[in-house]
Amino acid sequence: MAEIAISSTFVLLEIVPPLIKKLNLREDVQKEIEILRDWLNSLKAFMEDNYGREGSRMLDDQVEKVRKIAYDIENVIEEFILHSSQYTFHNHLITQKLHNFAHNVRHGFPLVGISKKIASIKEHIDELKSKNAAFFGNNSNQRDRPSSSSSKIMASPLLLDDEMVGYENLKKEFIRHLVDRDNNRLARLAVAGPAGSGKTTLVKNVFWKPRIWGQFDCHAWILVSRNFDLEEIFISMLKQLCFSRKEPYPPMTDALPNAFLEAVIITTSSSDVASICASSSDHTYRLNGLEWLEGLKLFCRNAFPDINGECPEELKNCCVNIVTRCEGLPLAIVAIGRALERKSRLPDDWEIFYNSLEYKIRTDPDLFVIFPEDYSVKRGRLTRLWVAEGFAIGTDGQTAEEVAEDYLNQLIHVNLVHVSKWDFDGRPRNCRVQNLVLNFIIQKCKDEDFASSFSKEKNMIHQSRKIRRLSVHNDFSILPRDTDFGGGVRSMFLLRLLKISAVDLEKNLRTLKLLRILDFQGASLTKFPQDITRLTILKYLNLSDTNIKIIPTSITKLFYLETLDLKRTNVTLLPKEISHLHNLRHLLAYKYNVENYVNFDSAQGVEMLYDEGIGKLTNLQKLSLVKIDEKGQILQVLKKMTRLRKLGLTGLEWKHGTELSASVGLMENLKTLDLCSTTKQEYLQLGDMSYLPQTLERLYLKGLLTEFPASISSLSKLHKIHLKWSKLDYSPLMALQFLPNLIELQLVDCYIGEVLIFEALCFTKLKILVIEELLDVNMIVIQDGAMPDLKQISLRRCPNLMICPLGMHNLTKVEELTLYDMPKELIARIRENSEDRAMVIYIPVIHSFTLKDQSWEFENLSHSFSQ
Ligand SMILES: *[C@@H]1O[C@H](CO)[C@@H](O)[C@H](O)[C@H]1NC(C)=O
Ligand SMILES: *[C@@H]1O[C@H](CO)[C@@H](O)[C@H](O)[C@H]1NC(C)=O
Ligand SMILES: *[C@@H]1O[C@H](CO)[C@@H](O)[C@H](O)[C@H]1NC(C)=O
Numbered sequence: 012m013a014e015i016a017i018s019s020t021f022v023l024l025e026i027v028p029p030l031i032k033k034l035n036l037r038e039d040v041q042k043e044i045e046i047l048r049d050w051l052n053s054l055k056a057f058m059e060d061n062y063g064r065e066g067s068r069m070l071d072d073q074v075e076k077v078r079k080i081a082y083d084i085e086n087v088i089e090e091f092i093l094h095s096s097q098y099t100f101h102n103h104l105i106t107q108k109l110h111n112f113a114h115n116v117r118h119g120f121p122l123v124g125i126s127k128k129i130a131s132i133k134e135h136i137d138e139l140k141s142k143n144a145a146f147f148g149n150n151s152n153q154r155d156r157p158s159s160s161s162s163k164i165m166a167s168p169l170l171l172d173d174e175m176v177g178y179e180n181l182k183k184e185f186i187r188h189l190v191d192r193d194n195n196r197l198a199r200l201a202v203a204g205p206a207g208s209g210k211t212t213l214v215k216n217v218f219w220k221p222r223i224w225g226q227f228d229c230h231a232w233i234l235v236s237r238n239f240d241l242e243e244i245f246i247s248m249l250k251q252l253c254f255s256r257k258e259p260y261p262p263m264t265d266a267l268p269n270a271f272l273e274a275v276i277i278t279t280s281s282s283d284v285a286s287i288c289a290s291s292s293d294h295t296y297r298l299n300g301l302e303w304l305e306g307l308k309l310f311c312r313n314a315f316p317d318i319n320g321e322c323p324e325e326l327k328n329c330c331v332n333i334v335t336r337c338e339g340l341p342l343a344i345v346a347i348g349r350a351l352e353r354k355s356r357l358p359d360d361w362e363i364f365y366n367s368l369e370y371k372i373r374t375d376p377d378l379f380v381i382f383p384e385d386y387s388v389k390r391g392r393l394t395r396l397w398v399a400e401g402f403a404i405g406t407d408g409q410t411a412e413e414v415a416e417d418y419l420n421q422l423i424h425v426n427l428v429h430v431s432k433w434d435f436d437g438r439p440r441n442c443r444v445q446n447l448v449l450n451f452i453i454q455k456c457k458d459e460d461f462a463s464s465f466s467k468e469k470n471m472i473h474q475s476r477k478i479r480r481l482s483v484h485n486d487f488s489i490l491p492r493d494t495d496f497g498g499g500v501r502s503m504f505l506l507r508l509l510k511i512s513a514v515d516l517e518k519n520l521r522t523l524k525l526l527r528i529l530d531f532q533g534a535s536l537t538k539f540p541q542d543i544t545r546l547t548i549l550k551y552l553n554l555s556d557t558n559i560k561i562i563p564t565s566i567t568k569l570f571y572l573e574t575l576d577l578k579r580t581n582v583t584l585l586p587k588e589i590s591h592l593h594n595l596r597h598l599l600a601y602k603y604n605v606e607n608y609v610n611f612d613s614a615q616g617v618e619m620l621y622d623e624g625i626g627k628l629t630n631l632q633k634l635s636l637v638k639i640d641e642k643g644q645i646l647q648v649l650k651k652m653t654r655l656r657k658l659g660l661t662g663l664e665w666k667h668g669t670e671l672s673a674s675v676g677l678m679e680n681l682k683t684l685d686l687c688s689t690t691k692q693e694y695l696q697l698g699d700m701s702y703l704p705q706t707l708e709r710l711y712l713k714g715l716l717t718e719f720p721a722s723i724s725s726l727s728k729l730h731k732i733h734l735k736w737s738k739l740d741y742s743p744l745m746a747l748q749f750l751p752n753l754i755e756l757q758l759v760d761c762y763i764g765e766v767l768i769f770e771a772l773c774f775t776k777l778k779i780l781v782i783e784e785l786l787d788v789n790m791i792v793i794q795d796g797a798m799p800d801l802k803q804i805s806l807r808r809c810p811n812l813m814i815c816p817l818g819m820h821n822l823t824k825v826e827e828l829t830l831y832d833m834p835k836e837l838i839a840r841i842r843e844n845s846e847d848r849a850m851v852i853y854i855p856v857i858h859s860f861t862l863k864d865q866s867w868e869f870e871n872l873s874h875s876f877s878q
């Protein structure tokens with residue numbers, strides 16, 4: 012966490028230099044900004060040097076001071092960027108001189124203010140340095156470290172204090188294996204378990220005792236991070252080995268002391284490393300939480316140190332309950348034990364504490380600092396937020412979004428993040444954090460001034476001293492009227508807001524000028540809050556599910572905006588100023604009006620006016636859904652958007668085809684293409700589609716087609732195809748059946764023939780099949796070995812399909828068959844004891860829905876296995 016929090020500050024190191032150049036500042040101002048950068052650099056080195064060594068109170072104190080100073084510096088630099096960007100925007104409107112004057116009057120001569128702030132920061136740093144020469148070392152300034160972005164976050168173990176014990180039996184066994192090792196061969200021991208389970212503590216407790224390491228000639232303790240540097244590790248090891256033998260360092264020869272390697276002990280939270288260890292070590296210990304009796308002992312030792320860890324009789328019940336809630340995680344047990352150490356020991360007070368804990372852990376939506384606890388977050392949203400915060404930075408080979416996705420995968424890998432829903436393509440869709448992990452994150456966030464959240468429902472407020480990330484749940488008016496945000500808030504999340512008053516909002520937006528992230532989820536807003544456009548360095552604006560209809564032209568002030576989410580709003584037209592926002596990466600604006608079925612015009616896009624002179628949205632990665640304008644201007648502009656990964660267009664006509672294919676052909680990273688014609692009677696002109704990039708994973712086509720190009724079968728990464736209203740007169744399956752990675756296929760009114768054949772041994776990876784509105788089809792044939800992996804089938808509104816698909820009985824992996832408005836003849840044939848029953852008998856869930864007077868009538872056709 013420290014690394015995450017701090018790395019967001021250090022991103023500024025990369026932003027600032029080009030800015031200074033661009034602004035042509037007075038020399039003295041330039042110098043001051045540069046001094047700030049240098050300080051930030053040395054603070055960064057300090058943080059990195061001491062990362063993972065938390066624990067000593069003295070060091071913690073220093074780290075906290077450094078963090079505060081770093082945040083202050085960040086504020087000053089951002090304030091500076093803020094002023095200078097207003098400055099550049101207005102440049103061409105009024106003469107520079109006049110503007111300068113007006114600007115300074117309005118903002119109280121910001122540069123003077125900034126200088127004062129810099130002077131005060133300098134004082135703090137000097138003080139810190141003079142008091143802590145030892146901590147600041149002498150060389151941290153000179154070491155020019157590359158920005159490590161934040162991949163180190165997972166690497167460091169959470170060190171607990173030495174006195175912490177637990178796992179008594181395991182510990183005995185561990186000692187025995189270490190002491191009774193075979194002296195003639197290397198002893199290899201491994202300890203694996205999730206973060207917080209006490210691996211490092213266990214090993215330290217056992218090994219870091221003279222009686223154990225005294226048996227060895229020398230020893231070393233090494234941390235291997237994910238992006239480790241072999242040389243650094245070697246030197247660190249050498250130093251420790253020398254030290255433990257009381258030899259001078261550097262050693263005479265730069266080699267390992269001449270010793271026989273006797274034992275290696277590894278601790279890891281990575282499941283990969285653990286499995287390698289398991290196959291190569293003599294003994295692997297898996298820590299999955301303490302047996303609760305052990306946990307109870309550990310708890311009491313921390314809660315009652317003054318009475319030798321003996322639990323007073325009258326508190327026993329309560330202790331047992333608390334330990335049970337901790338699910339065996341030593342880290343949790345110790346933290347809560349310590350929290351109670353200085354509390355009164357009246358059973359009533361403990362009862363209250365336990366209830367609040369129970370309540371906190373179980374029901375309080377505050378518990379995920381930013382997202383409520385029972386809130387699972389979509390992968391895409393999380394990665395975009397991390398990018399906006401600067402936690403994930405793109406490299407030459409990877410976009411920032413891809414880097415963010417890697418981080419997420421690492422967190423999942425070390426069991427800190429739970430995947431609550433997987434996509435069929437094997438990527439996580441929704442994620443959440445486990446309860447107890449969450450508690451530590453919250454504590455850490457408070458300690459590091461990382462985030463605060465407010466929620467009225469539970470009438471509880473987590474507030475760190477200086478608010479940087481603010482999350483408000485349910486009701487905006489609960490923010491204390493006199494809340495002083497100190498101008499430092501970076502991100503604001505307004506989640507599940509039912510009530511929002513324009514006055515409250517305006518008032519608060521005015522004080523939050525350094526905001527980078529603003530997220531309204533479904534707030535009952537009908538007007539775009541004008542004050543948003545004062546947030547000049549905003550990067551992420553999520554207005555989805557609000558009733559906003561008009562985006563003002565002043566949006567152009569949000570020059571740093573990267574993400575604009577207008578999904579399910581009332582916006583139908585974007586002002587041409589949108590095209591000035593050169594930093595935009597994600598522009599999402601679609602709305603689905605679905606009643607009972609998805610209809611042709613269910614999906615609605617926004618129209619985008621275009622300012623030819625200036626606009627070049629060359630950084631866009633996602634653009635969906637845009638309605639083609641009358642002149643078809645957007646199609647020309649698309650040629651410049653070569654970085655698009657997702658493109659969604661509605662309102663296409665035949666005549667647009669040529670230009671569209673020329674543009675799409677330039678998009679080398681395109682993964683999703685979603686095209687929809689103006690009306691159900693209009694043809695999409697796709698050409699032979701040989702221009703489609705090999706990267707394409709999802710293809711959605713809505714509209715008439717004259718032919719279905721065979722070249723599509725060369726798109727080996729395609730895993731999802733929706734083919735709707737194409738009314739082909741031959742089966743499109745021929746072109747699709749050999750796609751090696753196709754997982755989902757939806758066919759809606761795409762074929763006017765009578766027989767649909769899935770050929771033998773085709774569609775080998777298909778898992779989801781939807782067949783809808785094939786009006787003339789009266790027979791579906793599934794040949795031997797087709798779709799061997801199919802899990803879900805849905806048949807909808809095929810009025811002439813009166814018999815079960817032939818060969819259905821071969822699809823033994825199907826888990827769910829759903830029928831919507833299918834002929835009653837078909838339903839009758841698959842009921843219990845009817846002629847086609849045998850073909851579906853193996854399917855665990857068979858449901859049928861029929862629309863009657865605007866409501867669905869349900870029939871359960873599942874086989875009851877108990878009969
Ligand atoms: C840094 O090191 C030099 C030489 O090693 C020493 O003279 C100086 O006092 C040190 N400065 C601090 C701040 O420790
Ligand atoms: C905006 O918020 C919604 C929740 O209302 C979320 O589903 C969506 O992913 C967010 N948009 C972006 C671009 O992150
Ligand atoms: C927004 O759209 C909803 C549903 O389409 C409608 O009920 C509402 O009146 C619209 N609001 C505005 C401000 O146009």
Ligand SMILES: *[C@@H]1O[C@H](CO)[C@@H](O)[C@H](O)[C@H]1NC(C)=O
Pocket residue numbers: 795796820821
């Ligand atoms: C499909 O069913 C037929 C007839 O019941 C059987 O001979 C054949 O082996 C089955 N094929 C597969 C792949 O299960």
Ligand SMILES: *[C@@H]1O[C@H](CO)[C@@H](O)[C@H](O)[C@H]1NC(C)=O
Pocket residue numbers: 871872873874875876
């Ligand atoms: C449908 O019937 C099956 C078997 O009798 C039963 O197990 C299942 O719970 C039912 N499902 C619903 C949604 O009623």
